[in-house]
Amino acid sequence: MCSQLKRWEAMGIELPVSINISLKQLEQADFVGHLIAIVEQYGVDYAMLELEVTETIAMNDVDDAAKVLRELHAQGFLISIDDFGTGYSSLSYLMLYPIHTLKIDRAFIRDISSSDEVKLVDIIINMAHQLGVDVIAEGVETREQMEYLKNHHCRYIQGYLISKPLPVEEITQMLIRSQSQPVFY
Known part of the structure; x- marks a missing residue:
């Protein structure tokens, strides 16, 4: 996706692209570092990538998910909650996560x-x-x-x-x- 964003940027097309993040990825110890390395390799602006997690994933391990999402947010990634309203719909996580x-x-x-x-x-x-x-x-x-x-x-x-x-x-x-x-x- 990062290589495509760079091609679009060269054409004057700039818009954020959403990427679904799985529970397995979110739980990987090196996920944040790996994602940062890819973005840096292509020279993509972090704010051009919106990382989507579903409510169910976000609620699986609230503390660990919040930590990872805050790290990603601190780098400049955008964070979104996908399929809102179909999972646990706990309003408390809206305050925990940098959405x-x-x-x-x-x-x-x-x-x-x-x-x-x-x-x-x-x-x-x-x-x-x-x-x-x-x-x-x-x-x-x-x-x-x-x-x-x-x-x-x-x-x-x-x-x-x-x-x-x-x-x-x-x-x-x-x-x-x-x-x-x-x-x-």
Whole structure:
């Protein structure tokens, strides 16, 4: 991923890329050092990499996870909690971890027309903003979902409405086209 970020940077395309971190990686004694070495090798800005951990992973060993995430944050990596709302949803870890982004799980977005889902999505968005954390809604597939999220101050979306997963060549072309008009609102 770092080599691709450098290629995009040379083309004038600069945007952070999210990388999923597994429990196994988080538990490796040399994980932080190994990740730093890779980033340094390619000369990538740490803030261009957003490391995603799921709630379940983050809650597995709270103290060790918090230590590793704080080390990564201290280097300049961005940290996000993926699939928020589907794991243990303990609000206490939001204060323990240096989180930049909460990603609302697609299960809440899929049925956003339901009054219960709307309440939960609104609560998550408001809570994140109160904590100074960005919010990304996952699984956005319809304009109605996008409009609802936009009207409720969720600035970032992810899902098939924007694009299905693409090979890197097609993503690059999409990014080049989008430089004149943002992909996200």
